[in-house]
Amino acid sequence: MNDLIVSNLKNQILQVENELAAPCTPAEAAVVVGTIVASYPQRNVNDADTYLTQLTLLVQSYPLSIAKRVAHPVEGVVARVKFLPAVAEVKAVADELWAMERGKIARAMMDIREQERQAEEQRREASLPSLEERQRMVDEWERMRDETADKLTIN
Numbered sequence: 001m002n003d004l005i006v007s008n009l010k011n012q013i014l015q016v017e018n019e020l021a022a023p024c025t026p027a028e029a030a031v032v033v034g035t036i037v038a039s040y041p042q043r044n045v046n047d048a049d050t051y052l053t054q055l056t057l058l059v060q061s062y063p064l065s066i067a068k069r070v071a072h073p074v075e076g077v078v079a080r081v082k083f084l085p086a087v088a089e090v091k092a093v094a095d096e097l098w099a100m101e102r103g104k105i106a107r108a109m110m111d112i113r114e115q116e117r118q119a120e121e122q123r124r125e126a127s128l129p130s131l132e133e134r135q136r137m138v139d140e141w142e143r144m145r146d147e148t149a150d151k152l153t154i155n
Helices: 003-019 025-036 048-060 066-070 087-127 132-153
Strands: none
Touching: 003 066, 003 087, 025 048, 025 066, 048 087, 066 087
């Protein structure tokens, strides 16, 4: 049972690590930025080109799975910021979402260590003699002690 749990946890870690391994491409980042900007009715920016470039560069530094979550209407920047967000606000949301993913990895690794500890404890307990076996060993020792004592008193 523990081996199956550990295997599943390791697979989850690999999946999350693979998702977080590579930053999104410029094209993927542009789509995410377009989604974010299109989500706001008022899009007045002093220098739209600079804003879009900076936002795209920022989003490119995150994995695609995180970038998509940043643009998500329920958990992303759109749900948290009422007006067109500053680059720093988008970064704060992305950093929080990325930290949550890294937290999943840390929790899974702790679960693996706990499962391995429990498995080791079960192996150790299984290698110990049962209460009946221990009692039999005590009885045998007492019998041998008594026989030895009898032999010593006869001589």
